[in-house]
Amino acid sequence: MRSCRDITALVSQGLDRKLSLGERLKINLHIMMCSRCRSFQRQTRFIRTAARRYTEHLQSRAGKKTLSK
C-alpha cells in the first residue's frame, strides 16, 4: 500500500493539474482502505470551496458592483 504521505501529495496535486489515469487509480485504491486520506481528499475540496466563498465575502464586504462576473 502506498503511504499516506505520497497519496495526499497526489490528491493535492489533483487540485492543480490533471492527474493521469494511473495516478487516479492509485488514489482511489488507497482511499478505499484509508479513511484518513479519504477525509483529506474531501476536506481539501471543501477548502477550495471555502476559499472561493471567502473571496466572494471579501468582495461583497468591500462593497458593490465592481465585478462584472
Added chain:
Amino acid sequence: MLLKAGIRSSSQLTEALLAEHRPVLFRYALLQLRDDELADDAVQETLLAAWQSASAFEGKAGLRTWLIGILKHKIADHWRRSGREIVTSDIGFGEADESDGDEVDFFMSSGQWNGGPRAWNDPEAALKQQEFWAIYETCQSNLPPKMGRVFMLRELVGLEADEVCRETGLSDANYWVIMHRARLRLRECLEIRWFNQSKQKKEKRHA
C-alpha cells in the same frame, strides 16, 4: 484563456479580451489594497494602460501575466502616492527566501499519518456561519507568509498553477510542496478550531 484564442499579435487585443481578465485582476488588487474602490481604480488604470500599449504585448507569457505585471506597477504607484512604503506590492519572492521554517511533520517516517484527518461534521453548514469565516481567516493568515501568498494566488485570485509559478518564481516541484503544505496546515487548523472544538485539548500546532 488567451492562448486558446490563438492571440499572437497585439493587433488582436480587443477590449473584450482584456475585460475577461477583469475579475482576476480585481481580486489580485483587492487582496493587496484591501479596498474595493482603490482596487477598481487600479484595475481600470491597468486595462487602460494595456489598451494604450497593446503593441508592447508580445504574447509570450500570456495576456494575464502581462496584465498582472502592469497591475503591480499601478499598485506600487498607489503606495507611492499615498506616501507609504511599498509593503507587499510585490507578491512574488526572490531566490533567497526563508524556507518558511516549516518543520511541522504531518506524517510519521513510515509515511503514515501522524494524527491526521477526522471526519468533519457537515462542512457545508459551516459556510453559512459568520463565526466560521473568522476562523477561516485566522487559519489562512496563520500560514507562513510565503505559503499564504502562494495559496491566495491560486485559490483566492484564481490563477492557474503555472501562472502562480511565473508570478512567484517557484519551480513546479516547489509549488507542489508549498501548496500541499498549505492545504495540510489549513485543514488541520480548521479541524482544531472549528470542526473538532470539543477535542481541542491537545492544542497542537495551528496551521
